[in-house]
Amino acid sequence: KAGVTQTPRYLIKTRGQQVTLSCSPISGHRSVSWYQQTPGQGLQFLFEYFSETQRNKGNFPGRFSGRQFSNSRSEMNVSTLELGDSALYLCASSLPGSHNEQFFGPGTRLTVL
Amino acid sequence: GEDVEQSLFLSVREGDSSVINCTYTDSSSTYLYWYKQEPGAGLQLLTYIFSNMDMKQDQRLTVLLNKKDKHLSLRIADTQTGDSAIYFCAETWMDSSYKLIFGSGTRLLVRP
Numbered sequence: 001k002a003g004v005t006q007t008p009r010y011l012i013k014t015r016g017q018q019v020t021l022s023c024s025p026i027s028g029h030r031s032v033s034w035y036q037q038t039p040g041q042g043l044q045f046l047f048e049y050f051s052e053t054q055r056n057k058g059n060f061p062g063r064f065s066g067r068q069f070s071n072s073r074s075e076m077n078v079s080t081l082e083l084g085d086s087a088l089y090l091c092a093s094s095l096p097g098s099h100n101e102q103f104f105g106p107g108t109r110l111t112v113l
Numbered sequence: 114g115e116d117v118e119q120s121l122f123l124s125v126r127e128g129d130s131s132v133i134n135c136t137y138t139d140s141s142s143t144y145l146y147w148y149k150q151e152p153g154a155g156l157q158l159l160t161y162i163f164s165n166m167d168m169k170q171d172q173r174l175t176v177l178l179n180k181k182d183k184h185l186s187l188r189i190a191d192t193q194t195g196d197s198a199i200y201f202c203a204e205t206w207m208d209s210s211y212k213l214i215f216g217s218g219t220r221l222l223v224r225p
Contacts, residue, residue, distance in 0.1 A: 004155075005221060031211050032212070033211050035213075041219045042218065042219075043201065043203075043215035045212045045215075048211050055211075056212050058212070090155055090156065092211075092213075094211050101146075101158055101161065102213060103160070104148075104156040104157070104158075105155050106155045107154075107155050
């Protein structure tokens with residue numbers, strides 16, 4: 001079974017631009033979560049989607065948004081990029097009733113110049 | 114509250130055992146996890162323990178949970194150079210869907 005895939009793997013943007021990251025979960029997984037990883041703040045939860053509905057949201061500004069499609073693929077969008085948005089963005093998928101085990105993708109490394 | 118703490122660095126000699134420690138503050142945690150992250154990679158789930166368990170063993174990995182002290186540890190037996198990585202403990206609660214709260218990570222360096 002293929003793992004969680006994320007595209008693109010690397011991205012360079014400038015301040016003020018917007019960016020969309022994509023995540024394809026493991027086949028059969030319906031929950032997708034997003035995390036931001038930075039050296040200063042560590043791993044922080046962004047949001048979680050299940051069956052196209054956002055179930056949980058972390059403490060991030062409204063510039064961070066996401067959505068999930070009927071095939072469980074998910075996208076996250078960051079508008080009006082700031083230098084501090086430079087991070088590794090990780091996506092994880094999970095199978096309901098699986099002890100909350102989350103399987104992570106390799107991440108998208110976003111650099112904001 | 115949500116807070117998970119880990120020591121930042123651990124260095125061991127190849128073949129020795131490694132013990133990585135973690136403390137958490139919320140006693141309502143349901144599942145506790147250990148993840149491994151190698152350079153340039155995502156997170157790999159190593160093992161997890163349910164909050165009503167004291168110990169779980171999985172090949173070279175042993176997880177100990179002390180609920181009274183809110184202390185979690187991961188012991189890696191016969192540590193190999195390939196075990197060099199950052200190890201994160203994480204907690205989640207039944208009422209918080211799949212939100213994971215991570216510690217800051219412990220960098221394990223295995224010396225030949």
